[in-house]
Every structure is written in structure tokens, then in C-alpha cells.
Amino acid sequence: MPKYETRQRKELLDFLCDNADRPLTAGDMAVSLKEKGISLSAIYRNLSDLQDEGKVQRLTIGGKKRVYYRYTGAKECEKHLHLSCFKCGHTFHMGATTTDALVKEVMSESDFKVDSANTVLYGVCKQCRK
């Protein structure tokens, strides 16, 4: 849990927000933020804090063997399910109404409370199906 608002922390958050639609590895961030003078360890330490705060989620993609990070801190994320494409890796937001319907459906069918901000449906998007 951070107590100071450091420059590094701000830069990292900005970067994550700007790239909320695609999954990032810690390495990706390091490359993009190195020029701004942000060390790998600062990235890892902040990512760790952000996860504890529930603003960042770890995830794996399709057959990939790496761990990716996704920003889920936006207020909108709480209201939407996420759709992630196996092929291109892009993440889309599902409409709030449909999300609501789905969450309720699962609740009544399986007595399971879905956390939409943190769940990702995997599949293939419109573009990649062509």
C-alpha cells in the first residue's frame, strides 16, 4: 500500500490506463518506461501494490506461457464483463445491460456471484473470425 504519490507510480498508472485494451507484460512496461527513468523494480513493486488495491489484474492469454497485466481500475470496469481475443489479444468491454443480465443469470443458475471487473471471457473477436 503506497503512502506517497511518486513520479514513477503516476507514470506507470498513466501507461496502464492508456493501454487498458491490451495485455501488458512487466517487460513491455519496462521498455516503454525506461526512457522516463523508471526501474524494473519500481514497476514490479507498484504493480504489486496495484494488485492489492484491485486496480490491476494478472492474467494469462490463450496458449501463451507468460503472465500479463491489465488495468481494471477504471470505474467503467466494474460495470462490464471483459472479452479477450485469443488471436489478437485485444480486450473489449461488453455492454453494461448484457453484463448485468449475464451476472444475474449465473447467480440464479449456479448461486455464484461473478466479479465482472475481474473476469475475462476468452474467445475470438469479430475481426479475427474472418
Add this chain to the structure above:
Amino acid sequence: MPKYETRQRKELLDFLCDNADRPLTAGDMAVSLKEKGISLSAIYRNLSDLQDEGKVQRLTIGGKKRVYYRYTGAKECEKHLHLSCFKCGHTFHMGATTTDALVKEVMSESDFKVDSANTVLYGVCKQCRK
């Protein structure tokens, strides 16, 4: 892609099937399979093949920082969405009918083809909500 049916591969598959309802790390498997004389590298190599065949999926859990594996090779898995509890880590299968309905709903709303065998909805199960 394997060409031989080795003892190690069978044992690993058996173990995965027997534990399809909970996420396992490669280490977990190694511990349980060491007594049967199966090396870590055999486990990793077979897991890799199994992933390529689409029988095993990698996933991350809640705030955890590790990679887990789940068996998705059972024919039933193709017909069900998976519900995984943040708290206890247990995986449940959602009914086939509801799964179908959900998949269709997403398709018509977002033009996105959900791969149910490989997607996991995160949330909190009945037990853990008490």
C-alpha cells in the same frame, strides 16, 4: 505433439483428471508424482504438449502471482463455462443450457465467439459468501 504413450504421460493425465476441480501448479504435480518416479522436466514437457492439444489451460488466480494449470480435456468441458472461486479456488461447471444461452447472448450483443472450455468466470461461490 506426443507420438508415444509413455507411463509418465498417462500418470500425469490421470492426476490432472482426478484434480480437475482445483488449480494445480507444476510444483504441486511434481510433489504428488515424484513418488511415482516422474521428473519435473517430464511434467513440464507434457504440460506443454497438453496445452498445444488444448487439453490443459494455464490460468492465474485472484491476487496470486503464480501460474496454475487446469485440465479442460474432458468432453464435458467443451459444453460448460467454468466458475472459479477467488477465495477457495474451486472450479465449478455451469449447466450446459445456461452456458449455451450465455454464449449466444454474448455473440449477438458483441459479435464475439466465446470459447467456453477455456473461459473461467471469477467470483465468489455459495460456500464462501456465507
Add this chain to the structure above:
DNA sequence: CTAGTTGCAAAGAGTTTGCATGGCG
């Protein structure tokens, strides 16, 4: 037999941590 698979140990990748320095409040 022949080629794929295993075990072991060493190599790699990604992530974490200790400690001195620097910066937020």
C-alpha cells in the same frame, strides 16, 4: 531397431529483495 521421451544438471527468464540513496509530504 529407431525415433521419441525421460532424467539430470545446467542455463534462462522473470520476479523479488537488501541496502544505501533520493524524494514526498
Add this chain to the structure above:
DNA sequence: CGCCATGCAAACTCTTTGCAACTAG
């Protein structure tokens, strides 16, 4: 100023790989 966060490098953990021995078909 005091304490937290950063940077760097070393330490770790998990995963992959080279090679000789083994084994399924």
C-alpha cells in the same frame, strides 16, 4: 526532517534445454 519509495545488483523461483540413457511401437 522522517519515512517511504527507488535503483541497482544479487538472490530466487519457475521453466526450459542439451545430452546421454531408456523405452514404446
